[in-house]
Amino acid sequence: MEGKREAAERDERFGRRYRLGGNRNYRFVYRRGKSYPSRNLVLVHLKGRDLKIGFSVSGKVGNAVTRNRIRRCLREDVRKLRGEMKCGRYVFIARTSIVNVPHEAVTRELKRLLAKAKLLKDAPEQEER
Numbered sequence: 001m002e003g004k005r006e007a008a009e010r011d012e013r014f015g016r017r018y019r020l021g022g023n024r025n026y027r028f029v030y031r032r033g034k035s036y037p038s039r040n041l042v043l044v045h046l047k048g049r050d051l052k053i054g055f056s057v058s059g060k061v062g063n064a065v066t067r068n069r070i071r072r073c074l075r076e077d078v079r080k081l082r083g084e085m086k087c088g089r090y091v092f093i094a095r096t097s098i099v100n101v102p103h104e105a106v107t108r109e110l111k112r113l114l115a116k117a118k119l120l121k122d123a124p125e126q127e128e129r
Contacts, residue, residue, distance in 0.1 A: 020054030036117040040098040044091040057094040
């Protein structure tokens with residue numbers, strides 16, 4: 001029984017296979033991808049076969065503790081939405097205004113941004129609301 005639980009927990013993690021990787025990949029997505037802005041986030045997406053996700057939080061946002069907290073929150077939200085997202089390369093860029101926004105609002109904004117960009121597998125249903 002413990003083996004099954006550990007396997008289930010491993011599937012829920014934000015594993016290495018979903019990470020965008022090095023600086024070269026980020027630059028490629030920035031250069032070739034399409035940008036979708038919102039108040040506190042910017043999404044840059046590039047179509048692809050695999051799901052690869054990266055996060056960018058500038059030094060302007062705050063100190064290291066603040067930047068890492070924001071990155072962890074974004075990673076957790078994307079981890080939960082990962083099954084609903086279309087394949088491709090994603091870069092989520094946090095704007096400086098994200099510091100003053102509660103986590104629940106960032107989660108809603110992230111979902112709305114993905115729906116606006118039509119990058120959720122069931123995006124037409126959510127767009128009508």
